């Protein structure tokens with residue numbers, strides 16, 4: 037649906053100043069029909085990347101293709117056409133305070149030149165879709181944050197786009213309102229067959245609704261894939277740091293700081309057991325206890341759902357003597373239980 041091909045973006049550089057590189061060479065495809073998330077630290081280049089998709093910025097080099105069309109070569113009329121195909125929602129909603137709910141939603145249709153009746157025919161079902169039929173004549177100042185974002189979503193959908201861009205759309209909302217907006221995005225993705233590309237610094241958002249994720253760091257995509265795969269087995273250090281507070285069981289710092297890479301005599305092994313797919317539904321912990329004996333401590337645990345799939349992790353410790361380690365490793369091989377040795381300690 038959207039393809040970035042060798043995209044760079046440099047800002048400044050005029051009058052002999054050094055240019056700042058916001059995007060350093062992005063190659064990435066957004067799958068059609070999916071909800072995809074782009075995550076990254078502040079300043080990583082998320083906003084710049086998403087603004088390239090609807091031509092609010094143009095790449096310094098490389099191409100951005102939307103449904104096969106090169107955004108960089110479009111003239112004014114071409115850009116207007118593109119923006120009818122690509123809706124966008126924003127962190128601070130960007131509603132016009134002097135217009136009612138109805139008239140905010142109607143704005144892109146007025147710009148497209150539809151007459152009043154055609155506009156009303158389109159706006160009414162949109163207000164129903166986002167649950168604001170009873171707020172038609174209200175002004176933005178009379179709405180809650182969640183209601184304002186619903187207006188933003190309805191406005192973005194007014195021209196029946198194929199792609200919806202979301203720039204931190206839930207970052208200004210409380211957790212409960214965030215959930216209801218995410219539910220709405222899920223519903224429109226499914227019912228309107230709308231591809232959604234969202235940027236966020238909130239890992240929970242991606243974990244809840246995005247089937248695919250890409251991690252951006254200093255203007256480069258450093259990791260991408262199915263959200264479940266990336267979140268359960270992050271490969272890049274940046275991904276690990278971003279996810280450290282979001283996914284799985286966390287070890288208290290006082291245990292983590294004392295861990296050694298090799299066991300001394302009498303030490304215990306600290307091991308993270310990861311349950312997903314088949315292993316999420318089997319009583320493997322009880323079997324592990326039966327296998328290696330009752331000297332097994334559970335130090336931390338969490339059960340989670342990532343992009344709709346169950347995922348659990350448990351940090352356990354047991355004696356790091358060769359016989360116990362051998363029995364445990366055999367058990368992991370036989371059952372397919374994924375594990376990660378965190379280290380050794382007393």
Ligand SMILES: Nc1ncnc2c1ncn2[C@@H]1O[C@H](COP(=O)(O)OP(=O)(O)OP(=O)(O)O)[C@@H](O)[C@H]1O
Nearest residue numbers: 047048056058076077078079080081082083084085
């Ligand atoms: N118009 C501009 N002129 C100069 N520098 C810019 C411009 N727009 C963005 N930048 C710089 O490019 C870098 C990437 O910015 P961008 O807004 O894309 O990051 P971000 O990941 O969206 O960050 P945040 O989460 O804080 O919004 C930043 O260092 C920013 O200062």
